[in-house]
Amino acid sequence: MPSGSFNILKACGRSAFASISTWKKTIAVCRTMSSDAVTIASPTEKATDLKRRVSDDGPVVVKKQNKPKKVKLRRYKPKKVDETSPLGVLQHEIDGLLAEKGLTREQIINDMVAVLNHKDSSDIPMSSHYHREVANVSVLKIGSSGDGLALIPNSVETSKMQVVIIPFALPGDVVKIRVFKTHPHYVESDLLEVEQKSPQRKDELIGCKYFGKCAGCQFQFLPYEEQLNLKRETVANAYKYFAPRLLENGLLPKIGETVASPKIFDYRTKLTPHFDMPKKVHKLEERPPLGFGQKGRPTWRNIDAGGSRSILDIEECVIGTKILNEGMENERKKFERDFKGYKRGATILLRENTRVLDSQKPVEEQLGDGSVNPDTGKTSFLEVTEDKPLAKTCVTNSRQVVTEYINGYTFEFSAGEFFQNNNSILPKVTEYVCSNLQIPGSKPEDPHYLVDAYCGSGLFSITASKGVDKVIGVEVSADSVSFAEANAKANGVENCKFVVGKAECIFASIDTPCDRTSVILDPPRKGCDDIFLKQLSEYNPARIVYISCNVHSQARDMQYFLQETEKGKQYKVESLRGFDFFPQTHHVESVCVLTRV
Numbered sequence: 001m002p003s004g005s006f007n008i009l010k011a012c013g014r015s016a017f018a019s020i021s022t023w024k025k026t027i028a029v030c031r032t033m034s035s036d037a038v039t040i041a042s043p044t045e046k047a048t049d050l051k052r053r054v055s056d057d058g059p060v061v062v063k064k065q066n067k068p069k070k071v072k073l074r075r076y077k078p079k080k081v082d083e084t085s086p087l088g089v090l091q092h093e094i095d096g097l098l099a100e101k102g103l104t105r106e107q108i109i110n111d112m113v114a115v116l117n118h119k120d121s122s123d124i125p126m127s128s129h130y131h132r133e134v135a136n137v138s139v140l141k142i143g144s145s146g147d148g149l150a151l152i153p154n155s156v157e158t159s160k161m162q163v164v165i166i167p168f169a170l171p172g173d174v175v176k177i178r179v180f181k182t183h184p185h186y187v188e189s190d191l192l193e194v195e196q197k198s199p200q201r202k203d204e205l206i207g208c209k210y211f212g213k214c215a216g217c218q219f220q221f222l223p224y225e226e227q228l229n230l231k232r233e234t235v236a237n238a239y240k241y242f243a244p245r246l247l248e249n250g251l252l253p254k255i256g257e258t259v260a261s262p263k264i265f266d267y268r269t270k271l272t273p274h275f276d277m278p279k280k281v282h283k284l285e286e287r288p289p290l291g292f293g294q295k296g297r298p299t300w301r302n303i304d305a306g307g308s309r310s311i312l313d314i315e316e317c318v319i320g321t322k323i324l325n326e327g328m329e330n331e332r333k334k335f336e337r338d339f340k341g342y343k344r345g346a347t348i349l350l351r352e353n354t355r356v357l358d359s360q361k362p363v364e365e366q367l368g369d370g371s372v373n374p375d376t377g378k379t380s381f382l383e384v385t386e387d388k389p390l391a392k393t394c395v396t397n398s399r400q401v402v403t404e405y406i407n408g409y410t411f412e413f414s415a416g417e418f419f420q421n422n423n424s425i426l427p428k429v430t431e432y433v434c435s436n437l438q439i440p441g442s443k444p445e446d447p448h449y450l451v452d453a454y455c456g457s458g459l460f461s462i463t464a465s466k467g468v469d470k471v472i473g474v475e476v477s478a479d480s481v482s483f484a485e486a487n488a489k490a491n492g493v494e495n496c497k498f499v500v501g502k503a504e505c506i507f508a509s510i511d512t513p514c515d516r517t518s519v520i521l522d523p524p525r526k527g528c529d530d531i532f533l534k535q536l537s538e539y540n541p542a543r544i545v546y547i548s549c550n551v552h553s554q555a556r557d558m559q560y561f562l563q564e565t566e567k568g569k570q571y572k573v574e575s576l577r578g579f580d581f582f583p584q585t586h587h588v589e590s591v592c593v594l595t596r597v
């Protein structure tokens with residue numbers, strides 16, 4: 001919109017902050033007043049098209065009709081979001097907040113056309129009025145991404161409110177924020193200052209100098225018990241948003257307590273620090289920051305650590321294991337030396353590798369490849385002496401084979417392939433899955449079979465193989481299947497067979513009686529697809545254990561399976577609970593157990 005239009009508004013005695021609809025009408029007025037275009041008539045032009053004016057001696061000068069000059073407005077193009085992705089879930093959380101406060105979406109909607117195009121009477125873009133500092137904001141809720149939610153007045157359309165997302169804010173906090181981005185139904189902000197603390201907030205628990213800036217952790221200021229409670233709420237809300245019919249029909253059990261991780265710091269066995277190539281730079285002269293993404297531009301902790309670029313320069317990650325932090329130190333030293341050789345941004349893999357040592361042989365000889373300390377030229381390792389002498393190294397080559405030990409089983413897999421990232425909780429998880437695969441009313445002599453859909457390198461197939469007659473695993477990655485086969489062999493497990501293919505392939509080759517078969521599902525974040533769930537219902541197994549790293553897609557799948565597949569109605573949800581694979585973060589793994597009744 002041309003700035004002159006606001007002068008017209010002024011001339012009309014209207015406020016510069018007139019309603020959006022008035023702005024639009026004003027644009028129309030401006031268009032009809034656009035300056036005259038003067039042209040020379042060509043002999044071929046139709047006389048009727050032109051208003052002729054004859055000059056004394058020159059050519060015919062014609063005046064074109066007052067044709068409105070088109071003002072091209074920038075359009076807001078909403079991105080398509082998956083309903084069970086963080087942005088899809090946020091829409092449900094916003095609607096939940098609005099319902100609690102008796103507000104409608106119309107009352108909080110932001111005019112994106114105005115934000116993108118309009119200016120006020122002083123030629124200041126309207127976005128500057130939306131993007132401002134606001135003090136005294138009461139945080140009302142916390143979302144499943146760990147961000148606070150609040151309501152603030154709309155600074156332009158004063159009859160409206162805005163929903164604001166505030167990272168690192170807790171319900172009960174009163175905060176000062178800077179709004180920096182507008183979306184149709186909410187605005188994003190940075191936390192500048194905590195003016196009044198929520199009783200839940202215990203800043204003294206924060207264990208990381210980057211907390212409050214790094215996008216990795218959200219909950220370090222919360223006592224661990226409260227983190228577990230919040231994750232239980234996340235599971236409950238996921239089923240409320242994505243499986244409402246199960247709730248309405250009383251088909252869900254009470255959600256169990258979230259199972260704690262034995263380690264709440266120093267637990268992550270995989271980290272992926274990365275760096276970006278700065279824009280328009282073809283050769284790096286200065287080392288770019290190497291670390292993890294920054295969450296906005298917060299100032300509430302007054303920390304300089306990590307710098308202020310979109311990627312923070314991070315030397316240590318307190319949720320990563322000790323050996324990964326040693327590896328990170330080595331890789332940073334190497335990067336300092338070699339960064340000029342990079343042509344584009346890159347990610348560095350840090351994966352923990354555990355080896356049982358032979359006490360008769362020199363340690364160094366047994367370590368294999370790992371992150372090498374550039375000062376000494378030696379592989380970094382930590383010696384862990386529990387019942388066996390264990391050595392841990394940090395592997396950076398995605399194709400290198402790494403080892404994990406879980407409940408007496410050994411697992412090998414490529415460092416770059418999927419494997420669970422918190423080995424401290426894996427004994428608890430695998431025992432829980434095993435105990436929930438039992439078919440109710442079975443006698444020890446009854447046969448029992450197991451199907452492990454999405455089996456990866458065989459974690460659940462192998463740990464649940466004892467006392468089972470046959471296990472069939474299916475997995476789309478051929479590499480993971482090779483490891484699953486090798487892992488079964490290395491552990492002396494002879495009753496497992498693995499198939500490469502999409503999960504639904506398994507139903508074509510399955511030959512075990514459904515009454516005696518339990519199925520494990522552990523799909524990626526997007527969940528299972530309908531084809532698989534329909535075939536699962538047709539197969540009609542006695543028991544199903546569904547493990548998920550995205551409780552929202554799990555809830556959607558459970559509603560579909562139980563309510564919309566042919567035999568889904570035969571199942572009862574026995575139990576539902578979260579497992580805390582990622583303390584200090586908002587993530588929760590959810591396990592749902594179904595029995596055919």
Ligand SMILES: C[S@@+](CC[C@H](N)C(=O)[O-])C[C@H]1O[C@@H](n2cnc3c(N)ncnc32)[C@H](O)[C@@H]1O
Pocket residue numbers: 418419420453454455456457458459460474475476477480501502503504522523524525549
């Ligand atoms: C969350 S991981 C679980 C792996 C394994 N259960 C574990 O805990 O190590 C999901 C696995 O599903 C595999 N996958 C993805 N889509 C698949 C599909 N359509 N059919 C079968 N496997 C699939 C991935 O390769 C990955 O190994």
